[in-house]
Amino acid sequence: MAWLHAWAGLVAGWLLFAVFVTGTASYYRADISRWMRPELGAEREVDPGRAADMAAAALAVRAPDARQWFVRLPHAGEPSIGLQWRGKGGTRESVLLDPVTGAPVTVRETLGGEFLYRFHYELHLPPLWGRWIVGSATLIMLVAMVTGIVTHRRIFADFFTFRPAKGGRRAWLDAHNVLGVLALPYHIMVSYSGLVLLSLTLMPWGVAAVYRGDTLRFAQEFGLTATTPRPATGRPAALAPLAPIIADATRRAGTPPEHLVIDKPGDAAATVTVLMEPPHGIAHHHPQIAFNGATGAFITATGELRPAARTYFTVSGLHQADFAGAALRTLYALCGAMGAAMIATGLVLWTRARLPGAGEEPPPAVRLVRGLNLGVIVGLPAGIAVYFLANRGLPVELADRAAWEVRLFFGVWALTALAPCLLAPASAWRATLGATGLLYLAIPALDAITVGRSDVPFLVFDGTMLGLGLLCWLAMRSIAPSARAAQP
Known part of the structure; x- marks a missing residue:
């Protein structure tokens, strides 16, 4: 079970991190779209x-x-x-x-929060391909969670155990356990409900057999x-x-x-x-x-609604949280952030457990995973920051403007992923986290210069970006500058 937990988490971890981050942002997709179209009154x-x-x-x-x-x-x-x-x-x-x-x-032409929302379950790919990939990764996540529960025999003790002062692998393991256990009901709910939402794509044969291609009758009877x-x-x-x-x-x-x-x-x-x-x-x-x-x-x-349809739409509502007020939506977002952090700490743990002794070079597989960790864990947030900056920085009259925002998102993500090829591990983490923090801190400044809206939703959005920038800087400062440090 421990072997299956480690490898299931690794195989799907980078993709699931992206799904959790963009899914958490999707709880506020209407607010993001509103900020990205400041011309609306x-x-x-x-x-x-x-x-x-x-x-x-x-x-x-x-x-x-x-x-x-x-x-x-x-x-x-x-x-x-x-x-x-x-x-x-x-x-x-x-x-x-x-x-x-x-x-x-x-x-201004923009995809707004809809881009992050659709990336969450389609990965900016053709819809059928994207949904199959995300659905497969979600199924692997359920396997990883079940095996994680089985292997953590002290799961209730781990709920209260976090020893950052111990440092090294022990602190990362404690962080991974606490993040996983604290929001475990949310993680199980959001994974299972995500599979239910994709069920008609992943398992279409029941509808095909019963309705014999009459999709209109199915849509009418399903509501x-x-x-x-x-x-x-x-x-x-x-x-x-x-x-x-x-x-x-x-x-x-x-x-x-x-x-x-x-x-x-x-x-x-x-x-x-x-x-x-x-x-x-x-x-x-x-x-x-x-x-x-x-x-x-x-x-x-x-x-x-018939019972099966009502069950489907109830599970859909639990996943998307459209029913939630401001406080509950915030709790959803915090749980989503903990899910992303749980996956990130698990990926870091995989490499730390396989690092050789002092003076030895890590195996190529470990170096590859270590580079991918940085490229995804820091690269995706950096790409999102540039996506927001592009919304304010690109000329409003630019042709194909929405597509350019997306191209910059992927371009910066790819550039960040190259950092491990150019710098030592600790230096790469410090440089990319510092640069990402600057990008987020630049969003409120550029917004004030170009738009200057003082509405409460705009101020809340800018304050959130400021907080994310400071969080990146705190993470950067926690990394030892020593060249021997392999992970943050």
Whole structure:
């Protein structure tokens, strides 16, 4: 079990560290997106029905021939109206509107917090490949946790045991045990629920066997959609006012609307599907209500969830924590940070346990793992810091700007991973941690120079970046400058 624990942790450790770090950031993806689009104004009280009618009028002008319109209504964390449609050639086009005036809002091009959120389970790869890789690593993590529980016979004593003064491998082992045991319920929950969320990708055969390719019927019975596509009639018909539709949907669901999908606008067979906010509770399920787009008459709605579907959406809610208030979300983030630190200390322990005696060169495998440790444990945070700095530093009018933010993220990550090839181990750790600390400390300064917003969310974000920068510097100062020091 100890052998399996060590090798399972090593094989998937670097990937799982990245998944935990970006997953922890994803608890605040709306706040990150808001900071990365400072041109958006403060949140205001907006009538969703009026906002929907403004969106429909704008889309009728901008995309009269589109087969589908998508509207994101203003809600917490998203003060603008988002419009999206498929243009000629199948490309997606989008625009943001001011929710009060209906005028277009010009914002810098960025993926915002959505990039970190999707990297968490897709790794910026084609979705199927990314989800299979992350799902496989998550399964290995469950193996590592079970074997870790079996091998730590003193698990309850380890909960209270941390001896940093002992130094060396003993202190790292204590840190690894405390981090693992303290947040163990969270680690098990988030790993298992992550696998449940990916279950339809990792194990699609049950749905394929029962529904025989009828994915629409599965989506309807599972509660994923309320809409049955209706063939176009070819008869033009004006879209019904959306404000009464929004009011009816709100009354039926008991929760505010979030999104609209308008299928075949301008045709007599047009359909308006309203996606509502999830009801109060843990289950992360968005009720959907479909209306006749030409008359405004109610068509259908997602029904009461069946037990299997309710279990799935409850586990999904536990994983994503959308139900959580500020205090509980902070606890989720702290547990996620402890998970990343647990993985990092485990990777360091693997190399420390295999270092030779004084005066001997470590084996090539140990040198490789040691270099990868630095490249991931420091390189990923450095890349995230540059991702935020690029949002403020790149010209707003730069073409393909969002892609450049992502390229800089990966570029700096790769450069950091080269440090072990150029410097001795202790020097490499000190240099990269110091540079990463400077990057995080530069974020609030650059934000103040280029934007200067003093809203509470902006100040909280900048304060968090300042704290991360100071944490990197404290870590740097804890590393002995001696060339003999192999790890921090």
